[in-house]
Amino acid sequence: MTVPGPDTDLEACAREPIRIPGAIQPHGALLVIAETDRRLLQCSDNAADLLGISLPQGDAPPPVEALGDPRFAADVDTWLAGSDPFFRASAQVTAGHARAGVLPADGAPSGGSPGGSLGAAPPNAGPAGSAAPDAGASRRYQVLGHRTRQGVILEFEPEDPRDRETLDSLYPRLQRFLQTIDSTSDLRVVSHAAAVEVRRLTGFNRVLIYRFDETWNGTVIAEDGDGVLPSYLDLRFPASDIPAQARELYRLNRLRLIPDADYRPVAIRPSTSPVDGTALDLSFATLRSVSPVHLEYMRNMETAASMSVSIVIDGQLWGLISCHHRTPRRVSPPVRSACDFVGQFLAQHIGARQRMEEAAQRIALKRIETGLLARLARADSFQQGLLDNAEAWLSFAEAQGAAVVTPDGVMAAGRTPDGEQIRQLVEWLQAHSGGPVFATDSLAAQFPPAAAYADVASGVLAISVSRLHASYVMWFRPELVRTVTWGGDPRKPEPSAADPGARLSPRTSFARWRQLVKQRAIPWRRAEIDGAADFRNAILEFVLRRAEERAELTDELQRSNKELESFSYSVSHDLRAPFRHIVGYAELLGEYAGSLDDRARHYLGSIVEAALAAGRLVDDLLNFSQLNRTALALSQVDMRKLVAEARRSLAADMEGRTVEWQVGALPPAWGDPALLRQAVLNLLQNAVKYTRGREPAVISVSGEERDGETVFAVRDNGIGFDMTYVGKLFGVFQRLHRAEDFEGTGIGLALTKRVIERHGGWIRAEGEVDRGATFTFALPKPERET
Amino acid sequence: MPDLRPLLLVEDNPKDLELTLAALAKCQLANEIVVARDGVEALDYVYSRGQFGNRDPGDPAVVLLDLKLPKVDGLEVLAAIKGDAARRHIPVVMLTSSREERDLVRSYDLGVNAFVVKPVDFGAFFEAIQDLGMFWAVLNEPAPGRVQANDPWRPRRWQGD
Numbered sequence: 001m002t003v004p005g006p007d008t009d010l011e012a013c014a015r016e017p018i019r020i021p022g023a024i025q026p027h028g029a030l031l032v033i034a035e036t037d038r039r040l041l042q043c044s045d046n047a048a049d050l051l052g053i054s055l056p057q058g059d060a061p062p063p064v065e066a067l068g069d070p071r072f073a074a075d076v077d078t079w080l081a082g083s084d085p086f087f088r089a090s091a092q093v094t095a096g097h098a099r100a101g102v103l104p105a106d107g108a109p110s111g112g113s114p115g116g117s118l119g120a121a122p123p124n125a126g127p128a129g130s131a132a133p134d135a136g137a138s139r140r141y142q143v144l145g146h147r148t149r150q151g152v153i154l155e156f157e158p159e160d161p162r163d164r165e166t167l168d169s170l171y172p173r174l175q176r177f178l179q180t181i182d183s184t185s186d187l188r189v190v191s192h193a194a195a196v197e198v199r200r201l202t203g204f205n206r207v208l209i210y211r212f213d214e215t216w217n218g219t220v221i222a223e224d225g226d227g228v229l230p231s232y233l234d235l236r237f238p239a240s241d242i243p244a245q246a247r248e249l250y251r252l253n254r255l256r257l258i259p260d261a262d263y264r265p266v267a268i269r270p271s272t273s274p275v276d277g278t279a280l281d282l283s284f285a286t287l288r289s290v291s292p293v294h295l296e297y298m299r300n301m302e303t304a305a306s307m308s309v310s311i312v313i314d315g316q317l318w319g320l321i322s323c324h325h326r327t328p329r330r331v332s333p334p335v336r337s338a339c340d341f342v343g344q345f346l347a348q349h350i351g352a353r354q355r356m357e358e359a360a361q362r363i364a365l366k367r368i369e370t371g372l373l374a375r376l377a378r379a380d381s382f383q384q385g386l387l388d389n390a391e392a393w394l395s396f397a398e399a400q401g402a403a404v405v406t407p408d409g410v411m412a413a414g415r416t417p418d419g420e421q422i423r424q425l426v427e428w429l430q431a432h433s434g435g436p437v438f439a440t441d442s443l444a445a446q447f448p449p450a451a452a453y454a455d456v457a458s459g460v461l462a463i464s465v466s467r468l469h470a471s472y473v474m475w476f477r478p479e480l481v482r483t484v485t486w487g488g489d490p491r492k493p494e495p496s497a498a499d500p501g502a503r504l505s506p507r508t509s510f511a512r513w514r515q516l517v518k519q520r521a522i523p524w525r526r527a528e529i530d531g532a533a534d535f536r537n538a539i540l541e542f543v544l545r546r547a548e549e550r551a552e553l554t555d556e557l558q559r560s561n562k563e564l565e566s567f568s569y570s571v572s573h574d575l576r577a578p579f580r581h582i583v584g585y586a587e588l589l590g591e592y593a594g595s596l597d598d599r600a601r602h603y604l605g606s607i608v609e610a611a612l613a614a615g616r617l618v619d620d621l622l623n624f625s626q627l628n629r630t631a632l633a634l635s636q637v638d639m640r641k642l643v644a645e646a647r648r649s650l651a652a653d654m655e656g657r658t659v660e661w662q663v664g665a666l667p668p669a670w671g672d673p674a675l676l677r678q679a680v681l682n683l684l685q686n687a688v689k690y691t692r693g694r695e696p697a698v699i700s701v702s703g704e705e706r707d708g709e710t711v712f713a714v715r716d717n718g719i720g721f722d723m724t725y726v727g728k729l730f731g732v733f734q735r736l737h738r739a740e741d742f743e744g745t746g747i748g749l750a751l752t753k754r755v756i757e758r759h760g761g762w763i764r765a766e767g768e769v770d771r772g773a774t775f776t777f778a779l780p781k782p783e784r785e786t
Numbered sequence: 787m788p789d790l791r792p793l794l795l796v797e798d799n800p801k802d803l804e805l806t807l808a809a810l811a812k813c814q815l816a817n818e819i820v821v822a823r824d825g826v827e828a829l830d831y832v833y834s835r836g837q838f839g840n841r842d843p844g845d846p847a848v849v850l851l852d853l854k855l856p857k858v859d860g861l862e863v864l865a866a867i868k869g870d871a872a873r874r875h876i877p878v879v880m881l882t883s884s885r886e887e888r889d890l891v892r893s894y895d896l897g898v899n900a901f902v903v904k905p906v907d908f909g910a911f912f913e914a915i916q917d918l919g920m921f922w923a924v925l926n927e928p929a930p931g932r933v934q935a936n937d938p939w940r941p942r943r944w945q946g947d
Contacts, residue, residue: 573854573883576906577799580883584805584908608908615906 018245020279023265024287025258027330028141028157030268031063032150032280035080038062041151041274044287046266051093051141051156055269064154068094072143079145080152087145088333090159094138142333146284150273153280155287157333170338173200177342181349191222194321194346198339199224202307202331204323208232209311209346211319214523215239216247218319220487228326229303235487241297251317253284254310255340260328261298261305265289286336305329307336309343313351321346361527368396369531373538382465382542386473387411396535397461397528399475406471416476417453424449429462430470437533438462441477441523451519454479459521461528463536465543473539475532477521484515568625575618582611620747623678627754632672634782639666639680639712642673643701646681653688662700669703669710669779671759676779679755682748683714683775689744690718690737690773708781709761715774720767729765752777792818794846796828796863797881798855805908806850806881809915817847825858829866832873845876850918853882853889861892868897879918 024030029050032042040055040063048054053063060066064073072091079087141156177197181190191209199207206225210218216239223233242250250256266289273280282288298306305325311318321343331339372392379385383404386393390413393402401416405426410419417425428447429438441459443450450457459477464470586607590596596604643663669676684699691697694717703712719737721729730753749765756763760780767773793810797803803821810819822828828851830836834843849867853860860880867873879900880893893901902918905911 576883576904577802580904580906580908580911581801581805583906584801584808584911587908588805588808612906619906 017279018249018291019281019283019288021265021282021289021291022271022279023267023289024155024282024285025260025263025289026266027259027263028155028287029266030285030287031154031156032268032273033063033152033154034275035147035152038064038076042268042270042280044266044268047156050158067091076145076154085147087143087154089143089145091141091143091156092138093141093156144286144333148281148284150275150278150280153282153285155285157287160330160332170201170334173197174338174341178345181345185349187350187353188222190346190349192224194342195222195224197342198309198321198323199226201335201338201342202323202329204305204307204325204329205229205303206232206324208322208324209319210237210322212247212317216242216244218242221319229324232487234485236484237487247317249283250308250310250320251312251315254312254343255286255307255336256288256290257286257307257331257336258290258295258298259305259330261295261303262328286333302326307331307339309339311343311347311350313347313354318347318350358525358527361525362531365396365527365531366534368392369535369538372396372535373542376539376542381546382539383408383411387413390414394475397475397524397532398477398522399459399461400478401456401476402474403476404471404473406466407469414476415456415478417450417457421449421453422474425457425460425474426470426472429464429472433462433464436464436536437529438464439524439529439532442520444519454519458519459524461524461532463532463539465536465539473535477524479519480522482517482520484517486515564625568622571618571622576615579611579615579618583608583615586611617747620751624747624751624754627675627751627758632675632758634670634672637669637671637673637676639669639676639703642677642680643684645677646684649681650685650688653685657692658696659688659691660696660698662698664700664702666701666703666712667705667710669712670782671779672755675755675758679752679777682752683777686748686775687714687716687718687773690720691716692718694718705781706778709778710781711776711778713774713776715772717772720769720771720773721765722769723767726765726767730763790817791844791847792820794820794822794828794831794849796822796825796849796851796855796860798823798852802852802904805911806915809912812912813916820846824856825860825863828855828863829858832867832876845873847877848918849876849878850915851878851880853880853893861889861896864893864896864898 024044026046029047030044031040031047031051031053033039034041040053040057043053043055043063051063051067053060053066057063064076067073069092072089075089076087079089140159142159144155144157146153174197177193180193185193195207195209198204205228206223208220209222211221212218218237218239218241220232220235220237223231225231268280272278298304301324303324304327307323309321309323311320321339323339372386372389375389375392376382376385379388383406386402386404390402394400394414399414401412401414403410403412403416403422405411405422410422412419412422416422425443425447428449432446439461440446443458443460444454450460456478457476458479460474461477462472462474465473586604590601590604593600640663643666647661684701687699688697691699698717700715701712702715703710705711730749753763756777756779761778763775763777765773765775793815795803795806795810797806803823807819807821820831822831827837828849831838831841831846832849834841849863851860851863855863860882864878864880867876867878874897877899878897879902880889880898881902881904882889883904890901900918902914905914
């Protein structure tokens with residue numbers, strides 16, 4: 001590769017002063033002048049030989065004038081008067097002119113095109129590092145300039161006379177290249193065309209198109225070569241080959257050239273800038289001397305010359321056009337510009353394609369999302385909605401499994417880890433996932449326990465759908481075992497044989513090395529991750545809307561409860577009156593018509609009975625409905641007393657019968673005394689009623705304290721009931737016996753059950769026809785009081 | 787010596803009125819029974835105004851007051867009587883169809899002397915009315931301003947059936 005990078009110690013490399021090496025490569029000379037008065041601030045050691053300029057300047061004229069090309073001096077003035085950060089020109093330098101302090105009289109013609117960006121360069125330009133021109137001889141230079149806070153940097157590269165021979169051929173050739181690419185061309189096709197074009201422009205032995213992945217490993221996706229250097233096509237190179245600071249520099253300065261890896265660096269004098277006292281920043285200088293580590297890396301790769309052009313898409317370093325030559329090789333500035341142009345074109349093309357693909361993906365995702373949300377909207381809860389539409393849910397993220405985790409539990413669809421594993425994953429997510437969306441294609445690498453289920457969930461995309469508790473919607477992708485061919489074993493650092501341990505050493509082997517990549521899924525695409533974030537917002541909105549609907553429903557319930565209350569209030573007043581009147585008038589009629597016969601009396605009696613029954617029904621119903629409205633007044637209740645009272649009030653019902661009561665030692669209960677009295681009375685009344693005809697009737701009441709509750713049982717030896725109908729026993733108006741056998745409105749047990757349940761307790765019945773019945777109820781004990 | 791001041795019966799429902807009067811008739815009370823059909827008439831009687839502007843002076847021995855009445859309801863009438871220092875001593879018995887707790891509570895809050903839920907069972911209703919009539923009209927000595935300490939009619943709830 002063209003780029004520096006040890007794989008021994010990334011951090012040490014990060015400390016390498018690559019921006020401020022204090023030296024340049026020898027194939028050109030560098031001047032730093034003050035922007036204001038153009039005086040010389042710093043220069044490379046070889047400036048004296050190449051340009052006849054050195055420090056201290058003494059009485060010499062400012063360097064730009066001293067070079068002896070007034071046209072160039074004017075170009076510099078024009079540039080510096082403007083705001084353009086970069087400058088390109090050519091200069092005809094008469095060596096010795098400056099030293100002689102003689103201003104040029106002849107104004108040597110400048111054959112170049114100042115400011116022009118496309119010069120011509122033959123692919124076979126000679127080796128770099130030109131010898132000093134003869135004293136007094138005139139030489140043409142390509143000059144690149146840029147402004148820095150430490151002054152204006154001017155870089156002079158001698159122009160090869162042959163550079164101009166193909167000047168005219170460069171432009172049409174680029175045009176042809178552009179025409180071979182159309183907007184639908186596949187990435188590999190375009191990349192290959194770019195590699196071919198750059199090789200044709202520069203004559204390098206090998207040109208690679210190198211693409212970074214999300215962890216900055218690089219893969220060679222296209223290549224053109226003449227066979228002198230080995231093919232690297234499809235090989236992968238570890239991120240450490242190109243350290244972060246180098247990547248950042250490539251992002252800012254797209255072009256870098258090393259004509260001869262065996263060069264001797266030329267120092268810049270003085271070593272610190274007179275402007276700020278620090279080393280000169282050469283980030284944007286093309287002559288910048290590179291790290292010795294990188295030079296060793298190049299030698300290990302058996303390449304003498306290299307050039308790289310950055311492919312930058314939307315401000316991000318996407319990849320590199322990486323060129324190598326076995327022997328030293330120089331590339332003229334115009335040709336470099338042409339290569340940069342190819343690189344930029346490639347970046348544009350790839351960027352446009354990516355955006356197009358992403359837009360298509362997003363549209364497809366949006367369609368799935370819209371469909372899914374429409375169905376969710378009709379669901380009771382988003383969890384259930386997702387589960388009911390599992391197919392769309394899975395396809396939304398092209399996942400094989402999905403799960404939704406809420407405080408209510410884990411619900412899963414497709415191939416997923418088990419419930420406990422998902423719960424543990426959620427715990428980990430809560431502690432480690434920073435944002436609302438989490439995505440990984442290698443869960444086990446971050447969360448080792450996930451190795452156990454790598455086959456179903458190496459890839460996880462999770463969105464947090466609650467701000468309050470651990471609620472997530474997640475998608476899973478299975479492991480996809482792949483073979484990756486590395487250019488050299490990325491795991492094994494090799495000490496440099498030449499200088500072991502003395503400095504950072506790049507690796508020496510680039511032999512193919514195959515690696516089986518495990519516990520890794522197909523990575524989530526940007527569109528899928530963004531889609532998940534959108535989906536998250538939609539679910540949050542859904543949940544919020546549901547909460548609002550619930551609140552509205554609660555309001556409505558309260559309203560209808562109020563209505564019901566006023567309804568039962570008027571029922572209580574108005575429905576009872578007619579029954580009272582019927583009874584009253586029937587009785588008056590009986591007294592008034594003293595001589596009614598038996599049949600008439602029977603009729604009249606039936607009217608009274610019916611009206612009385614109806615009146616009781618109304619009263620019971622009102623009691624029942626009131627039960628839900630009145631607040632419980634809780635206190636400790638003496639159940640022995642309660643049972644004794646109930647027995648007393650049942651005395652009339654037991655008249656003339658033998659009832660044997662077996663009342664055990666009843667523990668106190670916790671509840672509303674009035675309501676419990678009602679409940680106990682109902683149960684005892686039932687027992688008395690349904691033992692009618694038994695001689696003796698045996699009714700037992702027992703109680704015991706259990707863990708957290710007090711349990712009571714009322715048992716009788718009455719007619720019992722068929723367990724088949726036990727479910728109906730506690731229903732309102734449910735009767736299991738004929739009305740003429742046993743009187744009652746069918747509300748008593750419903751009322752009792754409601755009372756017990758309002759206390760948070762339970763009640764059950766057991767019975768057998770003709771063998772009696774047992775009613776057991778439990779009341780929770782109060783929470784421990786302080 | 788029986789208290790021969792009239793009983794004021796406030797009842798809007800004609801059937802209830804007829805039945806109540808029938809029950810009171812059984813008591814064979816010598817007291818006059820004055821009937822008011824709504825809250826306004828009841829207060830007119832108490833304050834000797836309107837159609838009762840020319841009535842004989844004196845407070846009724848007892849007011850039997852239905853809770854639900856047109857115009858001014860029973861609780862308002864109760865509040866007016868018990869809120870007036872000059873009339874507060876008049877015994878008021880609330881008669882009602884309602885078994886509603888809140889009516890009971892409000893009546894007691896307002897100072898009712900007794901509260902009777904009219905039972906559906908007419909026999910029980912007769913008994914209740916008769917007891918009331920006998921007590922207030924016959925047994926109870928007029929004790930303006932207060933109720934006797936050993937008064938068996940201290941506020942309590944009667945519930946029939």
